[in-house]
Amino acid sequence: MPQIEQIAATLSSQVFWLLVFFGLTFVFVGLGMVPKIMGTVDLRDQQIAGDLAAAQAARDEATSQEEAWRKRENANRAAAQGVIGEAKAKAAAASSIKLAEAQTRLDGRLAEAETAIDAARTSAMAEIEAVAADAARDIVARVAGADVEPAAAQAAVKEVMAHG
Protein backbone atom coordinates (compact mmCIF):
# COMPACT_ATOMS: atom_id res chain seq x y z
CA MET A 1 0.00 0.00 0.00
CA PRO A 2 1.86 3.12 -1.19
CA GLN A 3 -0.03 5.21 1.32
CA ILE A 4 1.89 3.50 4.12
CA GLU A 5 5.10 2.60 2.28
CA GLN A 6 5.65 6.18 1.11
CA ILE A 7 4.42 7.95 4.20
CA ALA A 8 7.84 8.91 5.53
CA ALA A 9 9.02 10.22 2.18
CA THR A 10 5.86 12.07 1.17
CA LEU A 11 4.13 13.21 4.36
CA SER A 12 5.67 16.68 4.42
CA SER A 13 5.02 17.24 0.71
CA GLN A 14 1.42 16.01 0.98
CA VAL A 15 0.65 18.17 4.02
CA PHE A 16 2.41 21.22 2.58
CA TRP A 17 0.71 21.18 -0.81
CA LEU A 18 -2.68 20.32 0.68
CA LEU A 19 -2.40 23.30 3.02
CA VAL A 20 -1.30 25.48 0.09
CA PHE A 21 -4.07 24.51 -2.30
CA PHE A 22 -6.81 24.06 0.29
CA GLY A 23 -5.75 27.37 1.83
CA LEU A 24 -5.83 29.13 -1.55
CA THR A 25 -9.25 27.65 -2.28
CA PHE A 26 -10.48 28.67 1.18
CA VAL A 27 -9.18 32.24 0.87
CA PHE A 28 -10.19 32.95 -2.72
CA VAL A 29 -13.31 30.83 -3.07
CA GLY A 30 -14.56 30.30 0.49
CA LEU A 31 -13.86 33.76 1.87
CA GLY A 32 -13.74 35.74 -1.39
CA MET A 33 -16.62 34.43 -3.45
CA VAL A 34 -19.03 32.43 -1.30
CA PRO A 35 -20.20 35.38 0.85
CA LYS A 36 -20.87 37.40 -2.32
CA ILE A 37 -22.86 34.57 -3.87
CA MET A 38 -24.86 34.14 -0.66
CA GLY A 39 -25.32 37.91 -0.58
CA THR A 40 -26.76 37.75 -4.09
CA VAL A 41 -29.14 35.01 -2.99
CA ASP A 42 -30.15 36.99 0.11
CA LEU A 43 -30.63 40.11 -1.97
CA ARG A 44 -32.85 38.21 -4.37
CA ASP A 45 -34.84 36.65 -1.53
CA GLN A 46 -35.29 40.10 0.01
CA GLN A 47 -36.35 41.58 -3.32
CA ILE A 48 -38.85 38.78 -3.88
CA ALA A 49 -40.21 39.19 -0.35
CA GLY A 50 -40.40 42.97 -0.86
CA ASP A 51 -42.13 42.58 -4.20
CA LEU A 52 -44.61 40.16 -2.71
CA ALA A 53 -45.30 42.53 0.20
CA ALA A 54 -45.73 45.43 -2.24
CA ALA A 55 -48.08 43.36 -4.35
CA GLN A 56 -50.07 42.43 -1.25
CA ALA A 57 -50.21 46.08 -0.18
CA ALA A 58 -51.32 47.12 -3.65
CA ARG A 59 -53.97 44.43 -3.60
CA ASP A 60 -55.23 45.57 -0.18
CA GLU A 61 -55.22 49.17 -1.41
CA ALA A 62 -57.20 48.19 -4.49
CA THR A 63 -59.68 46.28 -2.35
CA SER A 64 -60.19 49.21 0.00
CA GLN A 65 -60.51 51.62 -2.94
CA GLU A 66 -63.05 49.37 -4.54
CA GLU A 67 -64.93 49.28 -1.26
CA ALA A 68 -64.87 53.08 -1.08
CA TRP A 69 -65.92 53.33 -4.72
CA ARG A 70 -68.77 50.93 -4.07
CA LYS A 71 -69.92 53.00 -1.10
CA ARG A 72 -69.70 56.21 -3.12
CA GLU A 73 -71.48 54.59 -6.01
CA ASN A 74 -74.28 53.37 -3.75
CA ALA A 75 -74.63 56.85 -2.28
CA ASN A 76 -74.67 58.35 -5.76
CA ARG A 77 -77.27 55.88 -6.86
CA ALA A 78 -79.42 56.65 -3.84
CA ALA A 79 -79.05 60.38 -4.53
CA ALA A 80 -79.98 59.83 -8.16
CA GLN A 81 -82.99 57.83 -7.09
CA GLY A 82 -84.00 60.72 -4.83
CA VAL A 83 -83.62 63.24 -7.65
CA ILE A 84 -85.62 61.04 -9.98
CA GLY A 85 -88.39 60.61 -7.38
CA GLU A 86 -88.50 64.35 -6.78
CA ALA A 87 -88.63 65.08 -10.49
CA LYS A 88 -91.32 62.49 -10.90
CA ALA A 89 -93.39 64.00 -8.11
CA LYS A 90 -92.91 67.50 -9.52
CA ALA A 91 -93.85 66.35 -12.99
CA ALA A 92 -96.87 64.51 -11.62
CA ALA A 93 -97.99 67.62 -9.75
CA ALA A 94 -97.48 69.82 -12.79
CA SER A 95 -99.32 67.47 -15.06
CA SER A 96 -102.22 67.15 -12.62
CA ILE A 97 -102.47 70.95 -12.48
CA LYS A 98 -102.43 71.11 -16.26
CA LEU A 99 -104.98 68.35 -16.46
CA ALA A 100 -107.25 70.23 -14.03
CA GLU A 101 -106.88 73.41 -16.07
CA ALA A 102 -107.69 71.57 -19.26
CA GLN A 103 -110.65 69.96 -17.52
CA THR A 104 -112.08 73.31 -16.41
CA ARG A 105 -111.49 74.77 -19.86
CA LEU A 106 -113.22 71.83 -21.43
CA ASP A 107 -116.05 72.02 -18.89
CA GLY A 108 -116.50 75.73 -19.72
CA ARG A 109 -116.59 75.03 -23.41
CA LEU A 110 -119.03 72.20 -22.87
CA ALA A 111 -121.29 74.43 -20.85
CA GLU A 112 -121.05 77.16 -23.49
CA ALA A 113 -121.87 74.68 -26.19
CA GLU A 114 -124.82 73.38 -24.22
CA THR A 115 -126.22 76.88 -23.67
CA ALA A 116 -125.70 77.57 -27.36
CA ILE A 117 -127.55 74.37 -28.17
CA ASP A 118 -130.31 75.31 -25.75
CA ALA A 119 -130.57 78.77 -27.28
CA ALA A 120 -130.63 77.30 -30.74
CA ARG A 121 -133.25 74.84 -29.68
CA THR A 122 -135.43 77.60 -28.09
CA SER A 123 -135.12 79.81 -31.13
CA ALA A 124 -135.87 76.85 -33.36
CA MET A 125 -138.91 76.07 -31.19
CA ALA A 126 -140.07 79.68 -31.46
CA GLU A 127 -139.67 79.56 -35.19
CA ILE A 128 -141.60 76.28 -35.37
CA GLU A 129 -144.38 77.93 -33.33
CA ALA A 130 -144.46 80.90 -35.65
CA VAL A 131 -144.48 78.65 -38.70
CA ALA A 132 -147.12 76.42 -37.11
CA ALA A 133 -149.28 79.46 -36.22
CA ASP A 134 -148.99 80.77 -39.76
CA ALA A 135 -149.80 77.35 -41.16
CA ALA A 136 -152.78 77.01 -38.76
CA ARG A 137 -154.15 80.47 -39.86
CA ASP A 138 -153.81 79.54 -43.52
CA ILE A 139 -155.50 76.20 -42.95
CA VAL A 140 -158.32 77.90 -41.02
CA ALA A 141 -158.66 80.58 -43.71
CA ARG A 142 -158.92 78.04 -46.50
CA VAL A 143 -161.06 75.48 -44.72
CA ALA A 144 -163.32 77.70 -42.65
CA GLY A 145 -162.79 80.95 -44.47
CA ALA A 146 -162.37 82.65 -41.20
CA ASP A 147 -159.65 85.04 -40.57
CA VAL A 148 -158.04 84.24 -37.32
CA GLU A 149 -156.05 86.72 -35.46
CA PRO A 150 -152.30 85.80 -35.48
CA ALA A 151 -152.17 86.11 -31.71
CA ALA A 152 -155.08 83.65 -31.30
CA ALA A 153 -153.47 81.23 -33.69
CA GLN A 154 -150.30 81.56 -31.85
CA ALA A 155 -151.95 80.90 -28.53
CA ALA A 156 -153.77 77.88 -29.91
CA VAL A 157 -150.55 76.46 -31.35
CA LYS A 158 -148.76 77.06 -28.09
CA GLU A 159 -151.50 75.23 -26.24
CA VAL A 160 -151.41 72.28 -28.60
CA MET A 161 -147.61 72.06 -28.51
CA ALA A 162 -147.53 72.31 -24.77
CA HIS A 163 -150.01 69.45 -24.52
CA GLY A 164 -148.02 67.48 -27.10
Added chain:
Amino acid sequence: MAAERSAAAAVQNLEAAEAGKVDPMKQFTIEPILGSDWQLADGINIAFTNSALWMAITAILVWVFVAGGMKRQLVPGRWQMAVESMTGFIDDLLEANVGAAGRKYVPYIFTLFMFILFGNLLGLVPVGLIPGVHAFTFTSHFTVTGVLAIMSFSIVLIVGFAKHGFHFFSLFWPSNTPAFLALPISLIELVSFMVRPFSLALRLFVAMMAGHVLLKVLASFVIAGGSGGIGTGVLVGVPSFVLMVAISALEILVAGIQAYVFALLTSLYINDAENLH
Protein backbone atom coordinates in the same frame (compact mmCIF):
# COMPACT_ATOMS: atom_id res chain seq x y z
CA MET B 1 19.44 -20.17 -33.34
CA ALA B 2 15.76 -20.81 -33.69
CA ALA B 3 15.59 -22.05 -30.12
CA GLU B 4 17.45 -18.98 -28.92
CA ARG B 5 15.05 -16.76 -30.79
CA SER B 6 12.01 -18.54 -29.36
CA ALA B 7 13.50 -18.31 -25.86
CA ALA B 8 14.07 -14.59 -26.36
CA ALA B 9 10.53 -14.22 -27.59
CA ALA B 10 9.29 -16.10 -24.52
CA VAL B 11 11.23 -13.79 -22.24
CA GLN B 12 9.83 -10.81 -24.13
CA ASN B 13 6.31 -12.22 -23.77
CA LEU B 14 6.87 -12.75 -20.08
CA GLU B 15 8.13 -9.17 -19.69
CA ALA B 16 5.14 -7.90 -21.63
CA ALA B 17 2.87 -9.95 -19.42
CA GLU B 18 4.62 -8.55 -16.35
CA ALA B 19 4.21 -5.04 -17.70
CA GLY B 20 0.61 -5.65 -18.68
CA LYS B 21 -0.28 -6.98 -15.28
CA VAL B 22 -2.41 -4.51 -13.41
CA ASP B 23 -1.13 -3.70 -9.97
CA PRO B 24 -4.22 -2.33 -8.21
CA MET B 25 -2.10 -0.40 -5.72
CA LYS B 26 0.17 1.32 -8.22
CA GLN B 27 -2.40 4.06 -8.82
CA PHE B 28 -1.79 5.35 -5.30
CA THR B 29 1.95 5.78 -5.80
CA ILE B 30 3.13 9.32 -5.28
CA GLU B 31 5.75 10.43 -7.78
CA PRO B 32 7.56 13.74 -7.76
CA ILE B 33 6.98 15.82 -10.87
CA LEU B 34 8.99 18.91 -10.01
CA GLY B 35 11.60 19.81 -7.45
CA SER B 36 12.16 16.41 -5.91
CA ASP B 37 14.85 18.09 -3.79
CA TRP B 38 12.79 21.11 -2.70
CA GLN B 39 13.00 21.52 1.03
CA LEU B 40 11.04 23.71 3.35
CA ALA B 41 13.64 23.23 6.04
CA ASP B 42 16.37 20.70 6.51
CA GLY B 43 14.88 17.26 5.87
CA ILE B 44 11.36 18.52 5.13
CA ASN B 45 10.84 17.64 1.50
CA ILE B 46 8.11 19.48 -0.40
CA ALA B 47 8.48 18.04 -3.88
CA PHE B 48 5.62 18.94 -6.24
CA THR B 49 4.15 15.48 -6.75
CA ASN B 50 1.34 14.08 -8.89
CA SER B 51 -0.76 14.31 -5.74
CA ALA B 52 0.01 18.03 -5.46
CA LEU B 53 -0.75 18.45 -9.16
CA TRP B 54 -4.24 17.01 -8.75
CA MET B 55 -4.80 19.17 -5.67
CA ALA B 56 -3.85 22.14 -7.84
CA ILE B 57 -6.25 21.03 -10.61
CA THR B 58 -8.98 20.58 -7.99
CA ALA B 59 -8.34 24.04 -6.55
CA ILE B 60 -8.41 25.62 -10.03
CA LEU B 61 -11.60 23.79 -11.06
CA VAL B 62 -13.37 24.73 -7.82
CA TRP B 63 -12.30 28.33 -8.41
CA VAL B 64 -13.49 28.21 -12.06
CA PHE B 65 -16.80 26.64 -11.04
CA VAL B 66 -17.54 29.20 -8.36
CA ALA B 67 -16.20 32.12 -10.42
CA GLY B 68 -18.69 31.16 -13.14
CA GLY B 69 -21.48 31.91 -10.66
CA MET B 70 -20.21 35.39 -9.78
CA LYS B 71 -22.32 37.29 -12.32
CA ARG B 72 -24.62 38.21 -9.44
CA GLN B 73 -27.65 38.57 -11.68
CA LEU B 74 -31.08 39.00 -10.19
CA VAL B 75 -32.39 36.30 -12.50
CA PRO B 76 -29.63 33.68 -12.45
CA GLY B 77 -28.37 31.80 -15.47
CA ARG B 78 -27.74 28.06 -15.39
CA TRP B 79 -24.19 28.27 -14.09
CA GLN B 80 -25.03 30.86 -11.47
CA MET B 81 -28.01 28.73 -10.45
CA ALA B 82 -25.73 25.69 -10.07
CA VAL B 83 -23.23 27.57 -7.89
CA GLU B 84 -26.00 29.15 -5.83
CA SER B 85 -27.61 25.76 -5.28
CA MET B 86 -24.26 24.46 -3.96
CA THR B 87 -23.79 27.37 -1.55
CA GLY B 88 -27.45 27.11 -0.62
CA PHE B 89 -27.00 23.39 0.03
CA ILE B 90 -24.13 24.02 2.46
CA ASP B 91 -25.99 26.96 3.99
CA ASP B 92 -29.05 24.77 4.59
CA LEU B 93 -26.85 22.00 6.00
CA LEU B 94 -25.34 24.35 8.57
CA GLU B 95 -28.66 26.03 9.26
CA ALA B 96 -30.23 22.63 9.98
CA ASN B 97 -27.37 21.27 12.11
CA VAL B 98 -25.93 24.31 13.85
CA GLY B 99 -28.65 26.94 13.52
CA ALA B 100 -28.23 30.63 12.84
CA ALA B 101 -24.71 30.58 14.31
CA GLY B 102 -23.69 28.11 11.59
CA ARG B 103 -23.64 30.73 8.87
CA LYS B 104 -20.12 31.87 9.64
CA TYR B 105 -18.81 28.37 8.90
CA VAL B 106 -20.25 28.30 5.39
CA PRO B 107 -16.96 29.40 3.72
CA TYR B 108 -15.00 26.62 5.43
CA ILE B 109 -17.58 23.85 4.99
CA PHE B 110 -18.21 24.92 1.40
CA THR B 111 -14.48 24.82 0.60
CA LEU B 112 -14.15 21.48 2.36
CA PHE B 113 -17.11 19.98 0.53
CA MET B 114 -16.15 21.28 -2.91
CA PHE B 115 -12.48 20.36 -2.48
CA ILE B 116 -13.28 16.78 -1.47
CA LEU B 117 -16.06 16.42 -4.05
CA PHE B 118 -13.93 17.67 -6.94
CA GLY B 119 -10.94 15.63 -5.74
CA ASN B 120 -13.08 12.48 -5.58
CA LEU B 121 -14.68 13.07 -8.96
CA LEU B 122 -11.43 14.01 -10.71
CA GLY B 123 -9.97 10.68 -9.66
CA LEU B 124 -12.75 8.98 -11.64
CA VAL B 125 -12.22 10.94 -14.85
CA PRO B 126 -10.79 8.48 -17.38
CA VAL B 127 -7.79 10.61 -18.30
CA GLY B 128 -5.82 7.35 -18.42
CA LEU B 129 -7.09 7.04 -22.00
CA ILE B 130 -4.46 9.64 -22.90
CA PRO B 131 -1.11 7.81 -22.94
CA GLY B 132 1.21 8.82 -20.16
CA VAL B 133 -1.48 10.58 -18.12
CA HIS B 134 -2.63 9.00 -14.90
CA ALA B 135 -5.49 10.12 -12.74
CA PHE B 136 -4.68 10.45 -9.06
CA THR B 137 -7.19 10.59 -6.24
CA PHE B 138 -5.53 12.54 -3.45
CA THR B 139 -8.49 11.79 -1.15
CA SER B 140 -7.38 8.14 -1.19
CA HIS B 141 -4.38 9.10 0.96
CA PHE B 142 -4.86 9.28 4.69
CA THR B 143 -2.16 11.90 4.88
CA VAL B 144 -4.55 14.21 3.00
CA THR B 145 -7.80 13.15 4.63
CA GLY B 146 -6.01 13.23 7.97
CA VAL B 147 -5.01 16.86 7.52
CA LEU B 148 -8.57 17.75 6.51
CA ALA B 149 -9.95 15.88 9.55
CA ILE B 150 -7.44 17.54 11.89
CA MET B 151 -8.44 20.95 10.51
CA SER B 152 -12.12 20.23 11.18
CA PHE B 153 -11.37 18.81 14.61
CA SER B 154 -9.17 21.80 15.46
CA ILE B 155 -11.99 24.17 14.56
CA VAL B 156 -14.28 22.22 16.90
CA LEU B 157 -11.73 22.40 19.73
CA ILE B 158 -10.88 26.08 19.18
CA VAL B 159 -14.52 27.17 18.93
CA GLY B 160 -15.52 24.97 21.86
CA PHE B 161 -12.84 26.22 24.25
CA ALA B 162 -13.05 29.82 23.05
CA LYS B 163 -16.79 29.92 23.53
CA HIS B 164 -17.26 27.83 26.65
CA GLY B 165 -13.81 27.64 28.24
CA PHE B 166 -13.34 24.62 30.47
CA HIS B 167 -17.10 24.29 30.57
CA PHE B 168 -16.64 22.62 27.16
CA PHE B 169 -15.68 19.46 29.05
CA SER B 170 -19.31 19.16 30.14
CA LEU B 171 -19.86 17.87 26.60
CA PHE B 172 -18.73 14.49 27.97
CA TRP B 173 -20.81 14.60 31.12
CA PRO B 174 -24.37 13.34 30.57
CA SER B 175 -26.95 15.52 32.29
CA ASN B 176 -29.48 14.12 34.79
CA THR B 177 -27.51 10.93 35.27
CA PRO B 178 -26.30 9.46 38.56
CA ALA B 179 -22.55 9.78 39.06
CA PHE B 180 -21.84 6.04 39.06
CA LEU B 181 -23.29 5.89 35.53
CA ALA B 182 -22.08 9.28 34.37
CA LEU B 183 -18.45 8.49 35.13
CA PRO B 184 -18.07 5.51 32.78
CA ILE B 185 -20.32 7.19 30.19
CA SER B 186 -18.16 10.29 30.21
CA LEU B 187 -15.09 8.13 29.61
CA ILE B 188 -16.82 6.49 26.65
CA GLU B 189 -17.88 9.91 25.40
CA LEU B 190 -14.32 11.17 25.68
CA VAL B 191 -12.99 8.21 23.70
CA SER B 192 -15.66 8.60 21.04
CA PHE B 193 -14.83 12.31 20.85
CA MET B 194 -11.12 11.65 20.45
CA VAL B 195 -11.81 9.02 17.78
CA ARG B 196 -13.70 11.55 15.65
CA PRO B 197 -10.77 12.88 13.60
CA PHE B 198 -9.60 9.34 12.88
CA SER B 199 -13.02 8.10 11.83
CA LEU B 200 -13.48 11.23 9.74
CA ALA B 201 -10.16 10.74 7.95
CA LEU B 202 -10.33 6.96 7.59
CA ARG B 203 -13.91 6.90 6.28
CA LEU B 204 -13.07 9.07 3.28
CA PHE B 205 -9.68 7.45 2.68
CA VAL B 206 -11.02 3.88 2.83
CA ALA B 207 -14.09 4.60 0.71
CA MET B 208 -12.07 6.23 -2.04
CA MET B 209 -9.27 3.67 -1.99
CA ALA B 210 -11.63 0.68 -1.94
CA GLY B 211 -13.54 1.89 -4.99
CA HIS B 212 -10.40 2.50 -6.99
CA VAL B 213 -8.85 -0.84 -5.99
CA LEU B 214 -12.05 -2.62 -6.98
CA LEU B 215 -12.08 -0.90 -10.36
CA LYS B 216 -8.43 -1.82 -10.98
CA VAL B 217 -8.99 -5.44 -9.93
CA LEU B 218 -11.91 -5.71 -12.33
CA ALA B 219 -9.80 -4.07 -15.03
CA SER B 220 -7.14 -6.73 -14.50
CA PHE B 221 -9.88 -9.35 -14.93
CA VAL B 222 -10.88 -7.72 -18.23
CA ILE B 223 -7.28 -7.75 -19.48
CA ALA B 224 -6.51 -11.26 -18.24
CA GLY B 225 -9.80 -12.58 -19.59
CA GLY B 226 -9.28 -10.92 -22.96
CA SER B 227 -5.71 -12.16 -23.37
CA GLY B 228 -6.70 -15.66 -22.23
CA GLY B 229 -8.61 -16.33 -25.44
CA ILE B 230 -12.09 -15.73 -26.84
CA GLY B 231 -13.75 -18.12 -24.38
CA THR B 232 -12.48 -16.52 -21.18
CA GLY B 233 -12.87 -13.13 -22.84
CA VAL B 234 -16.61 -13.60 -23.19
CA LEU B 235 -17.00 -15.50 -19.93
CA VAL B 236 -14.83 -13.33 -17.67
CA GLY B 237 -13.81 -10.19 -19.54
CA VAL B 238 -17.23 -8.98 -20.68
CA PRO B 239 -19.07 -9.44 -17.34
CA SER B 240 -16.15 -7.80 -15.53
CA PHE B 241 -16.31 -4.86 -17.93
CA VAL B 242 -20.07 -4.49 -17.42
CA LEU B 243 -19.50 -4.62 -13.68
CA MET B 244 -16.78 -1.96 -14.03
CA VAL B 245 -19.21 0.37 -15.77
CA ALA B 246 -21.79 -0.18 -13.04
CA ILE B 247 -19.23 0.28 -10.26
CA SER B 248 -17.92 3.44 -11.93
CA ALA B 249 -21.45 4.84 -11.67
CA LEU B 250 -21.57 3.72 -8.04
CA GLU B 251 -18.21 5.39 -7.41
CA ILE B 252 -19.55 8.70 -8.71
CA LEU B 253 -22.32 8.37 -6.14
CA VAL B 254 -19.79 7.46 -3.44
CA ALA B 255 -17.68 10.47 -4.39
CA GLY B 256 -20.64 12.75 -3.70
CA ILE B 257 -21.78 10.90 -0.59
CA GLN B 258 -18.34 10.87 1.04
CA ALA B 259 -17.87 14.59 0.42
CA TYR B 260 -21.33 15.17 1.89
CA VAL B 261 -20.65 12.92 4.89
CA PHE B 262 -17.38 14.73 5.62
CA ALA B 263 -19.12 18.12 5.46
CA LEU B 264 -22.13 16.85 7.43
CA LEU B 265 -20.08 15.31 10.24
CA THR B 266 -17.87 18.38 10.46
CA SER B 267 -20.97 20.55 10.83
CA LEU B 268 -22.36 18.16 13.47
CA TYR B 269 -19.11 18.38 15.44
CA ILE B 270 -19.13 22.16 15.10
CA ASN B 271 -22.67 22.08 16.49
CA ASP B 272 -21.33 20.37 19.63
CA ALA B 273 -18.87 23.21 20.10
CA GLU B 274 -21.27 25.99 19.12
CA ASN B 275 -24.35 24.82 21.05
CA LEU B 276 -23.05 22.99 24.11
CA HIS B 277 -25.90 21.08 25.71
